[in-house]
Amino acid sequence: MNLRSTLIALALVLTGATVATASGTASARIRTVTGPDAPRALPEQGPVSVTWDDPANFTEIRYSLNKFESRRGDWVEQLAQHLRERAEKRLPPGEQLLVNITDIDRAGAYEPWRGVQFYDTRFILDIYPPRMTFNYRRIGAGGDVLAEGEREIRDMGYLMTANPYFNSDTLRYEKAMIDRWISQELPRPGT
Template sequence: MKFSSFAPTLLVGLLLAAPAAASSDVTDPKAPRSLPAEGRVDVSWTDPAQFSEIRQSNNRWEARRGDWVQQIAKYVRKRAEQRLPEGDRMSVTINDIRRAGQFEPWRGANVSSTRFVRDIYPPRIELSFTLTGADGRVIAQGERKLTDLAFLMNTPTAGSSDNLRYEKRLIDDWLSKEFKRPDA
């Protein structure tokens, strides 16, 4: 195959791949701001471009990459559904996220996309929720600011490769304190 006939094919391939790369930006205005309605827990989130994770990041481009907001929302839904009594419903809005760790660009270009997890960069999540009973009346509601300043000392996470393990532990801690299991 000659290069002159290969170049247009390569160009078309790159153009088709571009939207896929662009969709991995959590601040994309066309990206959804809620999980699809299903189950007993609805989870939505405010504009991720306003999240502390993006605004206060030392590498905003890297902080915007991925689908971490949806992963956290799915985790909230999954874990909350396990704690709700039959018939109850919950609506959760994630208002802010600051992931554990930080990018430290002063360490050099070779590690500019590396998140350094140290105790001075604890995870934080702000959310609001409404819990309604099977009869439709509000059982509980409020706003919560979740944080764990000792996140590196709590529950060993050695060997865990989940990039959101600290944020997920915040969610688990909140749910276990706020909502007792129905079977307990």
């Protein structure tokens, strides 16, 4: 294969297409949060249950100026797992927390007008704060509902507050926002 054929094959593989090559067939799929095989809930385990609506309807994807990059990866599942892990640590014994995520808008945005070289760059600016909307129900050890409702959390000052996560964590702003909600909703005993 010459260089041109190799580059074309690579581009097709990166977009999820099947490529016939001289040595056989190459196939690769990029995982997306909107894929037909993408989960819509975390596996049932422990006292915290997290589900989510179709991410194709999330603000992050609907209003993105780079829908391909916005769909890429498993960021919805990662945020759901983070929410579960943090809530489990603070939930009193015997209680349950049921969460259904209805919308996510990640920190930052794509700005294609900056040029082709920045097509897949997420610009983290204060005008693009992280937001999340979800319904939740907190159930006591006796089965009574302790709290429920819809919450829209956002972090308007996300660039000005301390963030405990590494800069390499692409979800650090969303995780810090979730942590703040959990610390308010599930305060430690005696605080």
